[in-house]
Amino acid sequence: MSTEDRPKKLDLNRNDMPRQPPEIRRHNFNEVATGYTEELAVTEAKRCMQCKKPKCVTGCPVEIDIPGFISYVVKGDFASGIKRLKEKNCLPAVCGRVCPQESQCESQCILGNKKAEVAIGRIERFLADWEAREGVVELPARPKSTGKKVAVVGSGPAGVTVAGDLILLGHDVTIFEALHRAGGVLTYGIPEFRLPKRIVAREVEYVQKLGVQVITDFVVGKTRTIEELLEEYDAIFIGTGAGLPWFMNIPGENLNGVYSANEYLTRMNLMQGYKFPGSSTPIKRHSRVAVVGGGNVAMDSARTALRMGAKEAHIIYRRSMNELPARHEEVENAEEEGVIFDVLTLPLRYIGDENGWIQEIECLKMELGEPDASGRRSPVEVKDSNFIAKFDAVVCAIGNSPNPLIPSTTSGLEITKRGTLVADAETGKTTRDRIWAGGDIVTGAATVILAMGAGRKAARSIHQFLSN
Amino acid sequence: MNKVIQREMIVPNMHLLEVEAPEIASKIRPGQFVIVRPAEDGERIPLSVADWDSEKGTVTIVFMEVGASTGQLAALKAGDVLPTCVGPLGNATETGKYGTVMLVAGCYGIGSMYPVARELKALGNKIITVVEARSSYLLYWLTRYVPVSDKVFSITRDGSQGLKGHVGRLADLIHGLPNAPDRVIVNGCTYLMAHTSEVTAGMGIPTVVNLNPIMIDGTGMCGVCRVTVGGKVKFACVDGPEFDGHAVDWKEFLARRKQYVDEETLFFRHSEPKPAIHKEGKCNA
Numbered sequence: 001m002s003t004e005d006r007p008k009k010l011d012l013n014r015n016d017m018p019r020q021p022p023e024i025r026r027h028n029f030n031e032v033a034t035g036y037t038e039e040l041a042v043t044e045a046k047r048c049m050q051c052k053k054p055k056c057v058t059g060c061p062v063e064i065d066i067p068g069f070i071s072y073v074v075k076g077d078f079a080s081g082i083k084r085l086k087e088k089n090c091l092p093a094v095c096g097r098v099c100p101q102e103s104q105c106e107s108q109c110i111l112g113n114k115k116a117e118v119a120i121g122r123i124e125r126f127l128a129d130w131e132a133r134e135g136v137v138e139l140p141a142r143p144k145s146t147g148k149k150v151a152v153v154g155s156g157p158a159g160v161t162v163a164g165d166l167i168l169l170g171h172d173v174t175i176f177e178a179l180h181r182a183g184g185v186l187t188y189g190i191p192e193f194r195l196p197k198r199i200v201a202r203e204v205e206y207v208q209k210l211g212v213q214v215i216t217d218f219v220v221g222k223t224r225t226i227e228e229l230l231e232e233y234d235a236i237f238i239g240t241g242a243g244l245p246w247f248m249n250i251p252g253e254n255l256n257g258v259y260s261a262n263e264y265l266t267r268m269n270l271m272q273g274y275k276f277p278g279s280s281t282p283i284k285r286h287s288r289v290a291v292v293g294g295g296n297v298a299m300d301s302a303r304t305a306l307r308m309g310a311k312e313a314h315i316i317y318r319r320s321m322n323e324l325p326a327r328h329e330e331v332e333n334a335e336e337e338g339v340i341f342d343v344l345t346l347p348l349r350y351i352g353d354e355n356g357w358i359q360e361i362e363c364l365k366m367e368l369g370e371p372d373a374s375g376r377r378s379p380v381e382v383k384d385s386n387f388i389a390k391f392d393a394v395v396c397a398i399g400n401s402p403n404p405l406i407p408s409t410t411s412g413l414e415i416t417k418r419g420t421l422v423a424d425a426e427t428g429k430t431t432r433d434r435i436w437a438g439g440d441i442v443t444g445a446a447t448v449i450l451a452m453g454a455g456r457k458a459a460r461s462i463h464q465f466l467s468n
Numbered sequence: 469m470n471k472v473i474q475r476e477m478i479v480p481n482m483h484l485l486e487v488e489a490p491e492i493a494s495k496i497r498p499g500q501f502v503i504v505r506p507a508e509d510g511e512r513i514p515l516s517v518a519d520w521d522s523e524k525g526t527v528t529i530v531f532m533e534v535g536a537s538t539g540q541l542a543a544l545k546a547g548d549v550l551p552t553c554v555g556p557l558g559n560a561t562e563t564g565k566y567g568t569v570m571l572v573a574g575c576y577g578i579g580s581m582y583p584v585a586r587e588l589k590a591l592g593n594k595i596i597t598v599v600e601a602r603s604s605y606l607l608y609w610l611t612r613y614v615p616v617s618d619k620v621f622s623i624t625r626d627g628s629q630g631l632k633g634h635v636g637r638l639a640d641l642i643h644g645l646p647n648a649p650d651r652v653i654v655n656g657c658t659y660l661m662a663h664t665s666e667v668t669a670g671m672g673i674p675t676v677v678n679l680n681p682i683m684i685d686g687t688g689m690c691g692v693c694r695v696t697v698g699g700k701v702k703f704a705c706v707d708g709p710e711f712d713g714h715a716v717d718w719k720e721f722l723a724r725r726k727q728y729v730d731e732e733t734l735f736f737r738h739s740e741p742k743p744a745i746h747k748e749g750k751c752n753a
Contacts, residue, residue, distance in 0.1 A: 211661065216552075245690070260691040
């Protein structure tokens with residue numbers, strides 16, 4: 001960047017992203033944050049110091065050339081900016097929205113020491129959206145075919161990244177997806193108001209345009225096993241995610257009106273239940289919804305409940321506000337929209353009516369004790385603090401473990417006690433020849449960008465294997 | 469995307485749907501099911517498979533028209549496209565040489581029990597088939613059962629064919645046999661499965677039921693199909709769909725099956741008039 005492009009005096013404040021006002025957005029499923037305008041993007045980009053040794057890049061699991069793409073935005077050359085971004089990230093519109101930048105690239109920005117770090121994620125999102133709007137999606141040239149075939153199981157962020165990388169290296173790639181729409185958790189889990197489904201569809205279409213074949217409605221392990229795929233494909237990548245919901249195993253959990261977050265969100269997102277009766281997946285209109293858990297999925301569920309017309313949506317979490325594992329931004333959005341936080345509270349049992357519908361929750365108050373293995377102060381029960389609260393729905397959002405369908409139908413794949421697949425951290429190689437794995441199936445439930453990072457490493461290793 | 473080969477109403481409200489699904493046809497075993505989505509933006513529903521032809525590459529489903537989604541399925545014609553037909557899902561029926569096996573089937577289960585009968589007969593079991601319906605005109609496929617059964621009985625509510633009454637008559641039927649069956653398998657509506665299990669529990673006959681709860685993905689992801697069996701929570705889609713009928717918590721199962729009855733009605737108020745729906749015999753339970 002030439003010196004005249006950079007403002008004389010550094011602006012220490014980051015530019016806010018325009019958002020729908022809380023009182024409006026809690027009644028619609030449109031995206032909460034509307035994104036930077038061109039002007040805001042350029043202004044924010046100008047705050048970047050263009051460090052010689054950019055620390056932000058080291059904070060990025062896929063090593064995006066952050067100062068590089070930002071320098072193009074400063075010049076208003078958005079086409080070159082998105083091109084630079086996509087060299088390392090085939091899902092920029094998704095990452096710009098759901099990556100926890102505050103604990104990754106942005107946490108490393110030296111401006112953060114002064115006041116506010118550069119809003120890298122917002123600029124990333126702007127570029128991706130600009131490209132979609134301007135319709136100038138540029139396809140990289142496809143190399144000569146190597147004649148090697150790769151099967152990718154699961155079309156979530158890990159799988160799409162592997163596929164996108166390997167197709168550009170000349171391999172023939174097919175993605176198998178169990179559901180009827182590609183995108184994995186981006187499609188069935190994250191709500192429309194946080195990640196519009198057209199954006200996920202666009203990113204998947206991009207890898208399809210590159211030549212990747214996507215086969216939906218195909219359950220690997222059932223429709224065909226890994227063993228059978230190995231007969232046809234030279235290498236297999238397993239990216240089936242963390243799709244087995246946890247329950248607390250407390251009384252009343254099978255009452256009607258008690259959902260796993262996966263069910264609740266899948267009904268709304270994948271099955272477009274929020275349009276009911278316009279769509280045919282039936283949906284209940286609940287009035288008081290309790291969401292158990294404190295992560296992003298819990299915030300998504302509570303905010304969805306409000307949009308579905310609930311009078312009250314509560315987060316029930318056993319630690320305090322400080323320990324909530326959700327992104328700060330999501331907690332803030334939820335609070336603004338009116339989600340009520342019942343922290344330091346533990347559900348003990350669900351109480352139903354004679355027809356098997358949830359009516360009440362018996363809870364116990366907690367207090368914080370000593371830090372536990374995770375470093376967070378552990379919740380301790382407050383004796384005789386039981387109380388009963390009225391709710392007509394409960395969403396259990398306490399986490400997921402990896403889906404056992406593939407490990408249980410494939411021999412020679414080592415799994416851990418937590419049910420995750422054993423894979424090399426650097427290469428993604430599993431304990432079985434010609435099979436790689438990455439994303440939540442290996443790490444347990446984590447983030448989109450970590451899954452993409454794992455996909456990238458596996459793609460490198462698969463390519464090396466196929467080239468020998 | 470699966471091409472519809474044929475769709476016809478075989479008895480009132482009961483439809484046969486044959487679709488092109490070569491991968492599923494080459495893999496499926498008795499007792500397994502598929503998930504279909506009748507329309508874009510439509511609901512995903514699990515349906516038991518009644519037959520398949522691996523050479524032709526097709527699977528055949530028998531289903532009852534009870535709600536919005538089955539209504540959409542019932543409107544399909546040959547040449548139409550079914551947006552989703554995924555499978556085979558769930559575990560296959562446990563088969564072996566048990567001796568005498570009594571198969572109790574009603575409703576759509578008369579269709580989905582057929583492959584079970586065929587397989588168990590081929591394995592050398594003596595097969596006693598019992599089909600149940602409200603009236604004789606609702607029974608179907610009896611001619612298909614004859615070659616794969618040693619005996620075929622019918623129970624009808626109105627007595628128009630076979631024994632008169634409901635599935636409670638099964639006790640009389642079993643008592644009339646020279647020897648009690650070594651195993652009972654039940655396929656059909658919840659009422660049929662629960663009551664058959666009740667009858668056989670008293671006689672100590674091992675009884676397998678093929679559960680049909682609400683499902684979304686069918687791969688263990690959503691957990692809506694959870695069912696309590698022997699005090700433990702199971703996911704019918706991946707742990708089942710077959711369970712010990714004497715260990716299933718039927719009250720809970722029934723309540724969970726009925727979750728969306730009100731919404732189904734709401735849907736009809738918002739859609740075009742549909743043919744009358746079969747509401748009798750508690751088959752919608």
